[in-house]
Amino acid sequence: MTRRSLTAAIAVLLAVLAMAVPALSLTVNEVAREVRCPTCNTPLDVSNSPAADRMKIFIADRIAKGDDKEEIIDALVVEFGRGVLATPPKSGFDLLAWIVPIVLVVGGLAAIPFVTRAWARRRADDPVPEIAPEDAARLDEELRRRDP
């Protein structure tokens, strides 16, 4: 069997296995991790405050009614405002919260070669300080003692 046919066989096997595992329907935790608990400011899925418990029941009820993730999150935003979202939305002014850190990191990385080159140039341009006559004499003496 050639390497190519072996790879193809493995790919087919993996695809069959993937199809054999039924996909889980929407779970409470899948929605809960997208929002935060209003009383403790932690993601809802890891919060067990009374308010968080009520919100999880609300999510479970909406899932049972057939709502999808976006619809449930939208309903929670209507209840608690946009502050309930665990991460800022990727649209409008909130998009800045995603873009700014990326711009800062990319800008920082891009600046590294320029900064290091400037440092290296400055070091190379630095004049070598004159050695004092007594230090020169001491250095000569020590070198003589080392290599007789």
Next chain:
Amino acid sequence: MPPTPDPEEIGGDRRRLIGLIVGAVAAVLVVALLVVGLVNRGTSTTIDDALEAGSRPSAPALTLPVLVSGPGLPPVGSNASLADLKGKVVVLNLWASWCGPCKEESPVLEQLWRGNRDKGVVVLGVDIQDLSSDARAFIEEYRLTYPSLRDGTDDAKSALEATGVPETYIIDQKGRIALHIAGPVTSPAQLQGPIDQVLAEA
């Protein structure tokens, strides 16, 4: 003749200066963000401090949707403002349906409402950090007839410098906070004295 400065050196100095300015601005911004974050981390206590000093701070200008309407308030679903109740003594209570002490406190507040509403007193609930369906179920279960507003975004909690629920404030006829109780009101007597005192000032 004075030596001519090296153009490359001038360019390098300018780049270094721009870099320094950009770096300094970025550092100042980061420090400012840290300071703002640290300052806003805790709850402010200006209301309690003023009350302790013997003065009455102005109640915040809150505008919130009506959950249960009452005298001087617009119908359910529309927005009501605390200013709508100026001239009345307001017993403002922050509550939530999931809060255990709120369950024990609500009959006390209902009793105060029934006993004082004809004297120009409004007991006003403000439901916070709660689902509106849960809040309505709570009002029905405990047969509460005093009006309530709903604050889903913690505006009232922040403006009133509350740390949790329940918390109760007495607001005088001039719209100033006269009393703040953090924790549950366990008997009508706890509030009746201060209410009578504020009513007598009019």
